[in-house]
Protein backbone atom coordinates (compact mmCIF):
# COMPACT_ATOMS: atom_id res chain seq x y z
CA UNK A 1 0.00 0.00 0.00
CA UNK A 2 1.38 3.43 -1.00
CA UNK A 3 0.72 5.81 1.91
CA UNK A 4 0.20 9.52 1.31
CA UNK A 5 0.26 12.05 4.15
CA UNK A 6 -1.68 15.23 3.39
CA UNK A 7 -0.19 17.39 6.12
CA UNK A 8 -1.53 20.88 5.35
CA UNK A 9 -4.95 22.37 4.56
CA UNK A 10 -5.26 21.02 1.02
CA UNK A 11 -8.70 21.18 -0.53
CA UNK A 12 -10.29 17.71 -0.24
CA UNK A 13 -12.14 18.21 -3.59
CA UNK A 14 -8.71 18.43 -5.18
CA UNK A 15 -7.77 14.96 -3.98
CA UNK A 16 -10.15 13.28 -6.48
CA UNK A 17 -7.24 11.73 -8.49
CA UNK A 18 -6.79 9.35 -5.51
CA UNK A 19 -10.42 8.18 -5.59
CA UNK A 20 -10.80 4.54 -6.61
CA UNK A 21 -7.12 3.77 -6.06
CA UNK A 22 -7.14 0.83 -3.69
CA UNK A 23 -3.35 0.72 -3.79
CA UNK A 24 -3.11 4.26 -2.33
CA UNK A 25 -4.03 5.19 1.24
CA UNK A 26 -4.52 8.90 1.89
CA UNK A 27 -4.20 10.19 5.46
CA UNK A 28 -5.17 13.83 6.18
CA UNK A 29 -3.36 14.67 9.42
CA UNK A 30 -0.60 17.00 10.52
CA UNK A 31 2.97 15.80 10.94
CA UNK A 32 2.51 16.18 14.70
CA UNK A 33 -0.62 14.01 14.70
CA UNK A 34 1.22 11.11 13.01
CA UNK A 35 4.58 11.69 14.69
CA UNK A 36 4.95 7.98 15.56
CA UNK A 37 4.06 6.72 12.07
CA UNK A 38 6.10 9.15 9.97
CA UNK A 39 8.39 6.36 8.74
CA UNK A 40 5.43 4.65 7.02
CA UNK A 41 4.57 7.38 4.49
CA UNK A 42 5.69 7.16 0.87
CA UNK A 43 4.40 10.60 -0.16
CA UNK A 44 3.90 13.93 1.57
CA UNK A 45 1.55 16.69 0.35
CA UNK A 46 2.07 20.16 1.83
CA UNK A 47 1.27 23.84 1.36
CA UNK A 48 3.51 26.24 3.26
CA UNK A 49 2.62 25.47 6.89
CA UNK A 50 4.63 22.25 7.16
CA UNK A 51 8.36 22.89 7.24
CA UNK A 52 10.02 19.96 5.51
CA UNK A 53 13.38 20.10 7.27
CA UNK A 54 16.32 17.74 7.22
CA UNK A 55 15.25 16.55 10.70
CA UNK A 56 11.72 15.71 9.48
CA UNK A 57 13.18 13.88 6.46
CA UNK A 58 15.34 11.83 8.85
CA UNK A 59 12.14 10.51 10.38
CA UNK A 60 10.28 9.92 7.11
CA UNK A 61 12.45 7.03 6.02
CA UNK A 62 10.05 5.65 3.36
CA UNK A 63 9.43 9.00 1.69
CA UNK A 64 9.75 8.97 -2.10
CA UNK A 65 7.92 12.09 -3.25
CA UNK A 66 6.96 15.45 -1.74
CA UNK A 67 4.30 17.50 -3.50
CA UNK A 68 3.93 21.22 -2.77
CA UNK A 69 0.40 22.44 -3.52
CA UNK A 70 1.66 25.82 -4.74
CA UNK A 71 4.70 27.42 -6.37
CA UNK A 72 7.33 28.30 -3.74
CA UNK A 73 9.25 25.38 -2.26
CA UNK A 74 11.13 27.46 0.28
CA UNK A 75 9.49 25.49 3.12
CA UNK A 76 11.16 22.33 1.78
CA UNK A 77 14.83 21.42 2.18
CA UNK A 78 15.20 20.53 -1.50
CA UNK A 79 18.99 19.77 -1.39
CA UNK A 80 18.38 17.30 1.43
CA UNK A 81 15.52 15.68 -0.56
CA UNK A 82 17.77 15.43 -3.63
CA UNK A 83 20.50 13.79 -1.61
CA UNK A 84 18.01 11.25 -0.31
CA UNK A 85 16.52 10.57 -3.74
CA UNK A 86 13.16 12.13 -2.84
CA UNK A 87 11.39 13.77 -5.77
CA UNK A 88 9.99 17.24 -5.07
CA UNK A 89 7.13 18.44 -7.27
CA UNK A 90 5.09 21.62 -7.18
CA UNK A 91 1.99 23.03 -8.87
CA UNK A 92 3.52 25.96 -10.72
CA UNK A 93 0.58 27.47 -12.57
CA UNK A 94 -2.49 26.53 -10.54
CA UNK A 95 -2.49 29.75 -8.52
CA UNK A 96 -1.03 32.20 -11.06
CA UNK A 97 -4.30 33.98 -11.88
CA UNK A 98 -5.39 34.24 -8.25
CA UNK A 99 -2.03 35.73 -7.21
CA UNK A 100 -1.98 38.17 -10.13
CA UNK A 101 -5.53 39.25 -9.27
CA UNK A 102 -4.62 39.63 -5.59
CA UNK A 103 -1.58 41.73 -6.51
CA UNK A 104 -3.68 43.97 -8.68
CA UNK A 105 -6.26 44.32 -5.91
CA UNK A 106 -3.41 45.41 -3.62
CA UNK A 107 -2.19 47.98 -6.17
CA UNK A 108 -5.68 49.44 -6.57
CA UNK A 109 -6.22 49.44 -2.79
CA UNK A 110 -2.93 51.26 -2.24
CA UNK A 111 -3.68 53.87 -4.89
CA UNK A 112 -7.06 54.68 -3.39
CA UNK A 113 -6.38 54.04 0.33
CA UNK A 114 -9.31 51.63 0.38
CA UNK A 115 -8.37 49.56 3.49
CA UNK A 116 -7.58 52.68 5.55
CA UNK A 117 -10.72 54.52 4.41
CA UNK A 118 -12.84 51.44 5.02
CA UNK A 119 -11.59 51.14 8.57
CA UNK A 120 -12.23 54.83 9.29
CA UNK A 121 -15.79 54.77 7.95
CA UNK A 122 -16.55 51.63 9.97
CA UNK A 123 -15.29 53.51 13.01
CA UNK A 124 -17.74 56.35 12.37
CA UNK A 125 -15.38 58.66 10.45
CA UNK A 126 -15.88 60.43 7.08
CA UNK A 127 -12.50 61.84 6.01
CA UNK A 128 -12.76 62.46 2.28
CA UNK A 129 -9.73 64.73 1.95
CA UNK A 130 -7.43 62.50 3.98
CA UNK A 131 -8.01 59.52 1.71
CA UNK A 132 -7.79 61.22 -1.69
CA UNK A 133 -5.80 58.86 -3.89
CA UNK A 134 -3.96 58.65 -7.17
CA UNK A 135 -5.15 57.43 -10.61
CA UNK A 136 -3.48 54.37 -12.11
CA UNK A 137 -4.00 55.52 -15.70
CA UNK A 138 -0.76 56.81 -17.17
CA UNK A 139 1.34 55.59 -14.23
CA UNK A 140 4.23 53.18 -14.68
CA UNK A 141 4.08 49.78 -13.05
CA UNK A 142 7.53 48.24 -12.56
CA UNK A 143 7.42 44.46 -12.46
CA UNK A 144 10.46 42.66 -11.08
CA UNK A 145 10.25 39.01 -12.17
CA UNK A 146 8.39 38.43 -15.41
CA UNK A 147 7.45 34.78 -14.93
CA UNK A 148 3.93 33.42 -14.79
CA UNK A 149 2.49 35.91 -12.27
CA UNK A 150 4.45 38.94 -13.55
CA UNK A 151 3.27 38.22 -17.09
CA UNK A 152 -0.40 37.83 -16.05
CA UNK A 153 -0.15 41.10 -14.18
CA UNK A 154 0.76 43.02 -17.36
CA UNK A 155 -2.67 42.25 -18.84
CA UNK A 156 -4.42 43.71 -15.80
CA UNK A 157 -2.15 46.76 -15.80
CA UNK A 158 -2.87 47.39 -19.49
CA UNK A 159 -6.62 47.23 -18.82
CA UNK A 160 -6.06 50.13 -16.38
CA UNK A 161 -4.02 51.98 -19.03
CA UNK A 162 -0.79 51.75 -17.05
CA UNK A 163 2.63 51.53 -18.72
CA UNK A 164 4.62 48.47 -17.73
CA UNK A 165 8.38 48.38 -17.27
CA UNK A 166 9.85 44.95 -16.56
CA UNK A 167 13.10 43.68 -15.16
CA UNK A 168 13.92 39.99 -15.39
CA UNK A 169 17.37 38.75 -16.42
CA UNK A 170 15.72 35.84 -18.27
CA UNK A 171 13.18 37.88 -20.23
CA UNK A 172 13.88 37.78 -23.96
CA UNK A 173 13.30 40.80 -26.21
CA UNK A 174 10.75 38.75 -28.17
CA UNK A 175 8.72 37.88 -25.06
CA UNK A 176 8.87 41.49 -23.85
CA UNK A 177 7.47 42.59 -27.20
CA UNK A 178 4.72 40.01 -27.00
CA UNK A 179 3.82 41.26 -23.50
CA UNK A 180 4.03 44.90 -24.69
CA UNK A 181 6.37 45.94 -21.89
CA UNK A 182 9.47 48.15 -21.81
CA UNK A 183 12.56 46.58 -20.32
CA UNK A 184 15.86 47.62 -18.84
CA UNK A 185 18.01 47.17 -15.76
CA UNK A 186 16.65 47.14 -12.22
CA UNK A 187 18.01 50.67 -11.80
CA UNK A 188 16.16 51.80 -14.94
CA UNK A 189 12.99 50.27 -13.54
CA UNK A 190 13.47 52.02 -10.20
CA UNK A 191 14.00 55.33 -11.92
CA UNK A 192 10.76 55.27 -13.94
CA UNK A 193 8.21 53.34 -11.88
CA UNK A 194 5.41 54.82 -9.77
CA UNK A 195 4.42 51.40 -8.46
CA UNK A 196 6.89 48.51 -8.14
CA UNK A 197 5.79 44.94 -7.55
CA UNK A 198 8.07 41.92 -7.07
CA UNK A 199 7.33 38.44 -8.47
CA UNK A 200 10.54 36.46 -8.07
CA UNK A 201 11.32 33.52 -5.85
CA UNK A 202 13.23 34.30 -2.66
CA UNK A 203 16.85 33.42 -3.46
CA UNK A 204 20.23 34.67 -2.33
CA UNK A 205 20.05 37.16 -5.23
CA UNK A 206 16.55 38.41 -4.50
CA UNK A 207 16.77 38.55 -0.70
CA UNK A 208 16.89 42.25 0.16
CA UNK A 209 16.72 43.24 -3.54
CA UNK A 210 14.99 46.35 -2.22
CA UNK A 211 17.19 47.57 0.63
CA UNK A 212 18.28 50.90 2.19
CA UNK A 213 20.51 51.68 -0.77
CA UNK A 214 18.37 50.52 -3.68
CA UNK A 215 15.14 52.04 -2.38
CA UNK A 216 16.87 55.43 -2.62
CA UNK A 217 17.15 54.87 -6.39
CA UNK A 218 13.36 54.73 -6.70
CA UNK A 219 11.18 57.76 -7.48
CA UNK A 220 10.12 59.84 -4.49
CA UNK A 221 6.64 58.76 -3.44
CA UNK A 222 6.91 55.32 -5.00
CA UNK A 223 4.54 52.52 -3.92
CA UNK A 224 6.02 49.06 -3.28
CA UNK A 225 4.13 45.77 -3.42
CA UNK A 226 5.27 42.32 -2.33
CA UNK A 227 2.98 39.34 -2.99
CA UNK A 228 5.90 36.97 -3.63
CA UNK A 229 8.03 36.19 -0.59
CA UNK A 230 8.85 38.06 2.62
CA UNK A 231 12.35 39.54 2.58
CA UNK A 232 12.62 40.47 -1.12
CA UNK A 233 11.84 43.97 0.15
CA UNK A 234 13.91 44.42 3.31
CA UNK A 235 11.39 45.09 6.08
CA UNK A 236 13.57 47.47 8.13
CA UNK A 237 14.57 49.46 5.06
CA UNK A 238 10.92 49.70 4.04
CA UNK A 239 9.93 50.98 7.49
CA UNK A 240 12.55 53.72 7.36
CA UNK A 241 11.69 54.68 3.78
CA UNK A 242 8.01 55.08 4.66
CA UNK A 243 8.82 57.09 7.77
CA UNK A 244 11.03 59.40 5.69
CA UNK A 245 8.36 59.80 3.00
CA UNK A 246 10.56 58.29 0.26
CA UNK A 247 8.02 55.48 -0.17
CA UNK A 248 4.39 56.64 -0.19
CA UNK A 249 2.94 53.30 0.74
CA UNK A 250 3.39 49.57 0.53
CA UNK A 251 1.22 46.48 0.19
CA UNK A 252 2.45 43.23 1.68
CA UNK A 253 0.92 39.79 1.43
CA UNK A 254 4.08 38.07 2.69
CA UNK A 255 6.51 38.58 5.57
CA UNK A 256 9.89 37.36 6.69
CA UNK A 257 8.17 35.78 9.66
CA UNK A 258 4.62 34.53 9.13
CA UNK A 259 2.50 35.48 10.93
CA UNK A 260 4.47 38.65 11.66
CA UNK A 261 5.31 39.06 15.34
CA UNK A 262 6.24 42.48 16.78
CA UNK A 263 6.68 43.79 13.24
CA UNK A 264 6.87 47.62 13.28
CA UNK A 265 5.55 47.78 9.72
CA UNK A 266 2.10 46.86 11.01
CA UNK A 267 1.99 50.15 12.94
CA UNK A 268 2.26 52.26 9.79
CA UNK A 269 -0.90 53.61 8.18
CA UNK A 270 0.76 53.65 4.79
CA UNK A 271 1.14 49.87 4.84
CA UNK A 272 -1.70 47.59 3.82
CA UNK A 273 -1.43 43.88 4.52
CA UNK A 274 -3.04 40.51 3.91
CA UNK A 275 -2.13 37.17 5.55
CA UNK A 276 -0.44 35.42 2.58
CA UNK A 277 -3.70 35.27 0.64
CA UNK A 278 -2.35 35.44 -2.93
CA UNK A 279 -3.26 31.86 -3.71
CA UNK A 280 -6.24 31.63 -1.40
CA UNK A 281 -9.18 31.31 -3.75
CA UNK A 282 -11.32 28.24 -4.18
CA UNK A 283 -10.26 27.98 -7.82
CA UNK A 284 -6.51 28.16 -7.12
CA UNK A 285 -6.70 25.73 -4.24
CA UNK A 286 -8.67 23.24 -6.31
CA UNK A 287 -6.18 23.58 -9.19
CA UNK A 288 -3.06 23.08 -7.09
CA UNK A 289 -4.51 20.20 -5.07
CA UNK A 290 -5.55 18.39 -8.25
CA UNK A 291 -2.19 19.04 -9.92
CA UNK A 292 -0.16 17.60 -7.06
CA UNK A 293 -2.51 14.66 -6.45
CA UNK A 294 -2.19 13.78 -10.16
CA UNK A 295 1.59 13.97 -9.87
CA UNK A 296 1.60 11.50 -6.98
CA UNK A 297 -0.70 9.12 -8.88
CA UNK A 298 1.63 9.34 -11.92
CA UNK A 299 4.56 8.55 -9.68
CA UNK A 300 2.78 5.47 -8.28
CA UNK A 301 2.00 4.36 -11.85
CA UNK A 302 5.62 4.78 -12.94
CA UNK A 303 4.80 7.68 -15.27
CA UNK A 304 7.26 10.61 -15.10
CA UNK A 305 6.05 13.55 -13.03
CA UNK A 306 5.61 16.81 -14.95
CA UNK A 307 6.71 19.50 -12.51
CA UNK A 308 9.65 18.27 -10.55
CA UNK A 309 12.04 20.71 -8.90
CA UNK A 310 14.89 18.18 -8.78
CA UNK A 311 14.32 16.09 -11.92
CA UNK A 312 14.23 17.18 -15.58
CA UNK A 313 10.68 17.37 -16.95
CA UNK A 314 9.83 14.73 -19.55
CA UNK A 315 6.63 15.24 -21.52
CA UNK A 316 4.51 12.04 -21.61
CA UNK A 317 4.93 11.70 -25.39
CA UNK A 318 8.74 11.82 -25.10
CA UNK A 319 8.71 9.40 -22.19
CA UNK A 320 6.78 6.84 -24.28
CA UNK A 321 9.47 7.16 -26.91
CA UNK A 322 12.44 6.85 -24.56
CA UNK A 323 10.86 4.27 -22.24
CA UNK A 324 12.50 1.17 -23.86
CA UNK A 325 15.98 2.68 -23.52
CA UNK A 326 15.18 4.09 -20.07
CA UNK A 327 14.61 0.56 -18.84
CA UNK A 328 17.42 -0.92 -20.93
CA UNK A 329 20.12 1.34 -19.46
CA UNK A 330 18.93 0.54 -15.93
CA UNK A 331 19.22 -3.16 -16.77
CA UNK A 332 22.69 -2.72 -18.28
CA UNK A 333 23.71 -0.75 -15.18
CA UNK A 334 22.53 -3.56 -12.94
CA UNK A 335 24.21 -6.21 -15.15
CA UNK A 336 27.58 -4.45 -14.97
CA UNK A 337 27.26 -3.69 -11.28
CA UNK A 338 26.95 -7.39 -10.48
CA UNK A 339 30.16 -8.07 -12.44
CA UNK A 340 32.35 -5.38 -11.01
CA UNK A 341 32.30 -5.83 -7.26
CA UNK A 342 35.02 -3.29 -6.48
CA UNK A 343 35.54 0.47 -6.24
CA UNK A 344 34.42 2.32 -9.34
CA UNK A 345 36.27 5.16 -11.03
CA UNK A 346 34.19 5.83 -14.12
CA UNK A 347 30.81 5.11 -15.69
CA UNK A 348 30.49 6.26 -19.28
CA UNK A 349 27.84 5.82 -21.90
CA UNK A 350 27.70 6.41 -25.62
CA UNK A 351 24.29 6.80 -27.25
CA UNK A 352 24.46 5.89 -30.94
CA UNK A 353 21.82 6.26 -33.63
CA UNK A 354 18.81 8.37 -34.46
CA UNK A 355 16.63 7.53 -31.42
CA UNK A 356 18.65 9.86 -29.22
CA UNK A 357 17.58 13.24 -30.58
CA UNK A 358 16.62 14.54 -27.11
CA UNK A 359 18.32 15.42 -23.83
CA UNK A 360 19.70 12.02 -22.83
CA UNK A 361 20.70 13.08 -19.32
CA UNK A 362 17.64 11.31 -17.89
CA UNK A 363 18.91 8.04 -19.42
CA UNK A 364 22.35 8.56 -17.92
CA UNK A 365 20.76 9.15 -14.52
CA UNK A 366 18.71 5.97 -14.96
CA UNK A 367 21.88 4.05 -15.90
CA UNK A 368 23.79 5.27 -12.85
CA UNK A 369 20.83 4.55 -10.56
CA UNK A 370 20.52 1.05 -12.09
CA UNK A 371 24.21 0.53 -11.39
CA UNK A 372 23.94 1.46 -7.70
CA UNK A 373 20.54 -0.12 -6.96
CA UNK A 374 21.11 -3.25 -4.92
CA UNK A 375 24.78 -2.40 -4.50
CA UNK A 376 24.40 0.20 -1.78
CA UNK A 377 21.82 0.41 0.96
CA UNK A 378 20.81 4.00 0.22
CA UNK A 379 18.09 4.96 -2.19
CA UNK A 380 19.92 5.96 -5.39
CA UNK A 381 17.54 6.99 -8.16
CA UNK A 382 17.35 9.50 -11.01
CA UNK A 383 17.02 12.35 -8.50
CA UNK A 384 20.33 11.82 -6.71
CA UNK A 385 22.31 9.44 -8.97
CA UNK A 386 24.76 12.02 -10.35
CA UNK A 387 25.20 13.71 -6.99
CA UNK A 388 25.82 10.31 -5.38
CA UNK A 389 28.49 9.50 -8.00
CA UNK A 390 30.09 12.94 -7.68
CA UNK A 391 30.35 12.65 -3.91
CA UNK A 392 32.27 9.42 -4.46
CA UNK A 393 34.55 10.94 -7.13
CA UNK A 394 33.12 8.68 -9.83
CA UNK A 395 33.40 10.31 -13.26
CA UNK A 396 30.24 10.11 -15.33
CA UNK A 397 30.66 10.46 -19.09
CA UNK A 398 27.98 10.82 -21.73
CA UNK A 399 28.43 11.03 -25.52
CA UNK A 400 26.15 11.02 -28.52
CA UNK A 401 27.54 9.39 -31.66
CA UNK A 402 26.38 8.15 -35.05
CA UNK A 403 27.80 4.67 -34.47
CA UNK A 404 24.97 2.21 -33.70
CA UNK A 405 26.90 -1.01 -34.52
CA UNK A 406 24.50 -2.16 -37.23
CA UNK A 407 21.30 -1.40 -35.31
CA UNK A 408 19.14 1.68 -35.76
CA UNK A 409 20.24 2.74 -32.25
CA UNK A 410 22.34 1.29 -29.48
CA UNK A 411 24.04 2.15 -26.19
CA UNK A 412 27.59 1.33 -25.16
CA UNK A 413 28.23 1.39 -21.43
CA UNK A 414 31.70 1.20 -19.95
CA UNK A 415 32.58 0.79 -16.29
CA UNK A 416 36.12 1.41 -15.09
CA UNK A 417 36.81 -0.12 -11.68
CA UNK A 418 39.96 -0.21 -9.54
CA UNK A 419 41.30 -3.25 -11.40
CA UNK A 420 38.71 -4.20 -14.02
CA UNK A 421 37.13 -2.49 -17.01
CA UNK A 422 34.02 -3.83 -18.63
CA UNK A 423 31.94 -2.75 -21.61
CA UNK A 424 28.47 -3.80 -22.72
CA UNK A 425 26.67 -2.91 -25.94
CA UNK A 426 22.90 -3.16 -26.00
CA UNK A 427 19.97 -2.23 -28.19
CA UNK A 428 16.20 -2.31 -28.22
CA UNK A 429 14.51 -3.90 -31.22
CA UNK A 430 10.82 -3.25 -31.70
CA UNK A 431 8.85 -6.49 -31.30
CA UNK A 432 11.98 -8.37 -30.07
CA UNK A 433 12.68 -6.19 -27.06
CA UNK A 434 16.00 -5.48 -25.37
CA UNK A 435 19.19 -7.29 -26.42
CA UNK A 436 22.74 -7.26 -25.12
CA UNK A 437 24.82 -7.86 -28.24
CA UNK A 438 28.39 -7.47 -27.03
CA UNK A 439 30.27 -7.93 -23.75
CA UNK A 440 33.89 -6.76 -23.78
CA UNK A 441 34.03 -7.22 -27.57
CA UNK A 442 32.63 -10.76 -27.38
CA UNK A 443 29.74 -10.88 -29.81
CA UNK A 444 26.65 -12.39 -28.22
CA UNK A 445 22.90 -11.84 -28.40
CA UNK A 446 20.57 -12.38 -25.45
CA UNK A 447 17.50 -10.97 -23.73
CA UNK A 448 18.72 -9.38 -20.46
CA UNK A 449 16.10 -10.57 -17.99
CA UNK A 450 15.74 -13.01 -15.09
CA UNK A 451 18.29 -15.59 -13.92
CA UNK A 452 21.45 -15.41 -16.00
CA UNK A 453 24.70 -17.35 -15.86
CA UNK A 454 27.77 -15.82 -17.51
CA UNK A 455 30.73 -18.09 -18.13
CA UNK A 456 34.08 -17.23 -19.68
CA UNK A 457 36.22 -20.11 -20.90
CA UNK A 458 38.76 -21.24 -23.45
CA UNK A 459 37.24 -22.13 -26.81
CA UNK A 460 37.98 -25.85 -27.17
CA UNK A 461 35.92 -28.98 -27.71
CA UNK A 462 34.06 -30.41 -24.74
CA UNK A 463 33.74 -27.31 -22.54
CA UNK A 464 30.09 -26.69 -23.38
CA UNK A 465 29.44 -30.37 -22.65
CA UNK A 466 31.15 -30.09 -19.25
CA UNK A 467 28.93 -27.14 -18.30
CA UNK A 468 25.78 -28.89 -19.59
CA UNK A 469 26.57 -32.05 -17.65
CA UNK A 470 27.34 -30.25 -14.40
CA UNK A 471 24.10 -28.25 -14.62
CA UNK A 472 22.16 -31.41 -15.51
CA UNK A 473 23.65 -33.24 -12.52
CA UNK A 474 22.43 -30.37 -10.33
CA UNK A 475 18.96 -30.67 -11.90
CA UNK A 476 19.15 -27.14 -13.35
CA UNK A 477 17.23 -26.74 -16.58
CA UNK A 478 18.83 -24.38 -19.14
CA UNK A 479 16.17 -22.13 -20.73
CA UNK A 480 18.39 -20.45 -23.36
CA UNK A 481 22.06 -20.52 -24.22
CA UNK A 482 24.27 -18.27 -26.34
CA UNK A 483 27.98 -18.55 -27.06
CA UNK A 484 30.34 -15.91 -28.33
CA UNK A 485 34.01 -15.66 -29.13
CA UNK A 486 36.48 -13.32 -30.78
CA UNK A 487 38.40 -16.01 -32.68
CA UNK A 488 38.48 -19.82 -32.94
CA UNK A 489 40.50 -21.38 -30.11
CA UNK A 490 40.71 -18.18 -28.08
CA UNK A 491 38.73 -16.87 -25.10
CA UNK A 492 34.98 -17.41 -25.38
CA UNK A 493 31.83 -16.71 -23.38
CA UNK A 494 28.53 -18.47 -22.72
CA UNK A 495 25.39 -16.75 -21.49
CA UNK A 496 22.72 -19.12 -20.19
CA UNK A 497 19.31 -18.30 -18.75
CA UNK A 498 17.26 -20.30 -16.28
CA UNK A 499 13.66 -20.36 -15.10
CA UNK A 500 14.74 -20.36 -11.49
CA UNK A 501 17.48 -18.73 -9.44
CA UNK A 502 20.88 -20.42 -9.74
CA UNK A 503 21.90 -21.72 -6.27
CA UNK A 504 25.17 -20.45 -4.78
CA UNK A 505 26.61 -23.98 -4.51
CA UNK A 506 26.00 -24.53 -8.25
CA UNK A 507 27.98 -21.37 -8.98
CA UNK A 508 30.88 -22.39 -6.74
CA UNK A 509 30.88 -25.91 -8.19
CA UNK A 510 31.14 -24.49 -11.73
CA UNK A 511 33.79 -21.98 -10.65
CA UNK A 512 35.97 -24.82 -9.38
CA UNK A 513 36.15 -26.28 -12.91
CA UNK A 514 39.62 -25.65 -14.45
CA UNK A 515 37.96 -25.19 -17.88
CA UNK A 516 36.10 -22.07 -16.78
CA UNK A 517 37.88 -18.78 -16.02
CA UNK A 518 34.86 -16.68 -14.96
CA UNK A 519 31.54 -17.91 -13.57
CA UNK A 520 29.08 -15.20 -12.63
CA UNK A 521 25.40 -15.45 -11.70
CA UNK A 522 23.34 -12.37 -12.54
CA UNK A 523 19.79 -11.46 -11.52
CA UNK A 524 18.00 -8.93 -13.69
CA UNK A 525 14.50 -7.46 -13.33
CA UNK A 526 11.68 -8.61 -15.63
CA UNK A 527 10.76 -6.34 -18.57
Ligand SMILES: NC(=O)c1ccc[n+]([C@@H]2O[C@H](COP(=O)([O-])OP(=O)(O)OC[C@H]3O[C@@H](n4cnc5c(N)ncnc54)[C@H](O)[C@@H]3O)[C@@H](O)[C@H]2O)c1
Pocket residue numbers: 071072092095096099144145146147148149150167168169170171199200201202205206227228229253254276277278279280
Ligand atom coordinates in the same frame (compact mmCIF):
# COMPACT_ATOMS: atom_id res chain seq x y z
N1 LIG B 1 1.47 35.23 -2.24
C1 LIG B 1 1.21 34.03 -2.66
O1 LIG B 1 0.32 33.36 -2.17
C2 LIG B 1 2.00 33.45 -3.80
C3 LIG B 1 1.36 32.61 -4.71
C4 LIG B 1 2.10 32.09 -5.76
C5 LIG B 1 3.43 32.41 -5.89
N2 LIG B 1 4.02 33.20 -4.98
C6 LIG B 1 5.44 33.58 -5.11
O2 LIG B 1 5.59 34.26 -6.33
C7 LIG B 1 6.81 33.90 -6.94
C8 LIG B 1 6.67 34.00 -8.45
O3 LIG B 1 5.76 33.03 -8.92
P1 LIG B 1 5.69 32.67 -10.48
O4 LIG B 1 4.71 31.56 -10.59
O5 LIG B 1 5.48 33.88 -11.30
O6 LIG B 1 7.15 32.12 -10.69
P2 LIG B 1 7.97 32.02 -12.06
O7 LIG B 1 9.04 31.04 -11.81
O8 LIG B 1 7.05 31.81 -13.20
O9 LIG B 1 8.61 33.46 -12.20
C9 LIG B 1 9.67 33.93 -11.44
C10 LIG B 1 10.45 34.88 -12.31
O10 LIG B 1 11.42 35.53 -11.50
C11 LIG B 1 12.55 35.76 -12.33
N3 LIG B 1 13.70 36.05 -11.51
C12 LIG B 1 14.46 35.19 -10.80
N4 LIG B 1 15.46 35.86 -10.19
C13 LIG B 1 15.32 37.15 -10.52
C14 LIG B 1 16.04 38.33 -10.17
N5 LIG B 1 17.12 38.29 -9.38
N6 LIG B 1 15.60 39.50 -10.67
C15 LIG B 1 14.52 39.56 -11.48
N7 LIG B 1 13.82 38.48 -11.85
C16 LIG B 1 14.20 37.29 -11.35
C17 LIG B 1 12.67 34.50 -13.13
O11 LIG B 1 13.41 34.69 -14.31
C18 LIG B 1 11.22 34.20 -13.43
O12 LIG B 1 10.82 34.71 -14.69
C19 LIG B 1 7.04 32.47 -6.46
O13 LIG B 1 8.42 32.20 -6.36
C20 LIG B 1 6.37 32.39 -5.13
O14 LIG B 1 7.35 32.54 -4.14
C21 LIG B 1 3.34 33.75 -3.93
Ligand SMILES: O=C(O)CC[C@@H](O)C(=O)O
Pocket residue numbers: 047048069070071072073095276278279280
Ligand atom coordinates in the same frame (compact mmCIF):
# COMPACT_ATOMS: atom_id res chain seq x y z
O1 LIG C 1 -0.28 27.65 -0.04
C1 LIG C 1 -0.49 28.85 -0.10
O2 LIG C 1 -1.58 29.38 0.11
C2 LIG C 1 0.64 29.81 -0.53
C3 LIG C 1 1.13 29.46 -1.88
C4 LIG C 1 2.14 30.41 -2.43
O3 LIG C 1 2.90 31.07 -1.53
C5 LIG C 1 2.97 29.71 -3.46
O4 LIG C 1 4.19 29.83 -3.43
O5 LIG C 1 2.38 29.04 -4.31
